Amino acid sequence: MTAECSGHVLVVEDNADNRALVVKVLSRRGYRVAEAVSGEEALAVARRERPDLVLMDLNLEGMSGFEAARRMKADPGLRHVPVVAITAYAMVGDRERALEAGCDGYIPKPIDVRRLPDQVAEYLRGTRP
Numbered sequence: 001m002t003a004e005c006s007g008h009v010l011v012v013e014d015n016a017d018n019r020a021l022v023v024k025v026l027s028r029r030g031y032r033v034a035e036a037v038s039g040e041e042a043l044a045v046a047r048r049e050r051p052d053l054v055l056m057d058l059n060l061e062g063m064s065g066f067e068a069a070r071r072m073k074a075d076p077g078l079r080h081v082p083v084v085a086i087t088a089y090a091m092v093g094d095r096e097r098a099l100e101a102g103c104d105g106y107i108p109k110p111i112d113v114r115r116l117p118d119q120v121a122e123y124l125r126g127t128r129p
């Protein structure tokens with residue numbers, strides 16, 4: 001499966017290595033990728049660039065990913081944009097909290113980079129993997 005993908009994805013992740021890996025994997029498959037390192041920046045970039053999908057790390061310095069998702073879903077210009085939480089397996093309750101915050105789904109950490117482009121494609125099509 002090496003089909004070219006299309007879509008504009010905002011990657012929100014405060015860990016530089018994780019962020020670079022996700023950006024590389026998605027870019028290589030043809031996605032247009034924007035990046036943000038904090039919840040505040042995620043909101044600013046999302047409002048400016050209107051991505052098709054947001055991948056949201058929940059554990060961010062300052063504003064959490066939960067709060068950033070909540071604010072996106074409270075913004076009439078952004079609420080239609082799917083937000084997929086990136087959650088650590090060990091963090092019991094994060095998935096439920098992510099859905100309560102308005103996230104449309106979640107992808108567990110550590111991210112499986114071989115599956116990620118297809119998972120993103122499924123969320124972009126509106127079907128959950």
Ligand code: MN
Nearest residue numbers: 014057059060
């Ligand atoms: Mn983090």
